[in-house]
Amino acid sequence: MPGYFSPADQRALAGAVIAALADAPPYRPSMPRTGAPLSVTMSNLGPLGWISDRDGYRYEPVHPVTGRPWPPLPEALLTLWDAVSGWPQPPQACLVNIYGADSRLGLHVDADEDARDAPVVSVSLGDRARFRIGGPRRNDPTGSLVLSSGDVVVLAGASRRCHHGVDRIYPGTSSLLPAAWRPGRINLTLRRVR
Numbered sequence: 206m207p208g209y210f211s212p213a214d215q216r217a218l219a220g221a222v223i224a225a226l227a228d229a230p231p232y233r234p235s236m237p238r239t240g241a242p243l244s245v246t247m248s249n250l251g252p253l254g255w256i257s258d259r260d261g262y263r264y265e266p267v268h269p270v271t272g273r274p275w276p277p278l279p280e281a282l283l284t285l286w287d288a289v290s291g292w293p294q295p296p297q298a299c300l301v302n303i304y305g306a307d308s309r310l311g312l313h314v315d316a317d318e319d320a321r322d323a324p325v326v327s328v329s330l331g332d333r334a335r336f337r338i339g340g341p342r343r344n345d346p347t348g349s350l351v352l353s354s355g356d357v358v359v360l361a362g363a364s365r366r367c368h369h370g371v372d373r374i375y376p377g378t379s380s381l382l383p384a385a386w387r388p389g390r391i392n393l394t395l396r397r398v399r
């Protein structure tokens with residue numbers, strides 16, 4: 206849903222998220238088994254947060270570094286979920302992915318939720334990114350599109366089980382985020398977990 210949020214709404218949402226991150230500082234997760242660091246930093250908002258470490262992927266109610274509960278979901282994200290998800294229950298997790306100039310996100314399926322049929326809804330803020338999406342099998346052919354600040358993506362139905370990732374960001378293509386966050390991109394991924 207290109208340009209779902211107006212520039213003013215994007216600024217308000219980015220401000221609310223960045224303020225919440227003061228209480229849930231972004232950290233660099235590591236991959237299961239290998240322990241290799243991801244190139245994005247992460248945090249979460251909401252009752253549950255998605256965690257990756259040597260022991261695997263899972264949802265946890267507290268921040269892995271601070272041990273504190275994740276900050277609440279901003280009202281605007283609850284409203285977005287109600288407007289676009291078609292799911293009767295509210296989201297339980299908002300993963301905050303923070304990209305620098307050289308960050309990327311490998312092809313994956315969001316598959317750690319018990320609520321396997323609930324859509325996943327994301328919001329892009331800041332610099333543009335090349336988003337790649339394929340099919341249910343890792344080797345299925347893929348296509349790509351550019352996500353810009355304010356765009357919303359809904360993976361529902363069959364697309365919920367499709368592989369997707371971020372090839373790269375385009376540094377310097379947005380002036381939305383405060384100077385300390387530039388170049389950079391924030392992606393918010395809303396999920397129903399249980």
Ligand code: MD6
Nearest residue numbers: 315325326327358360371392
């Ligand atoms: C990103 N997005 O845009 C990564 N997953 O940075 C995702 O992995 C994603 O945008 C599920 C649904 C929508 C998404």
Ligand code: FE
Nearest residue numbers: 313314315369
């Ligand atoms: Fe995803």
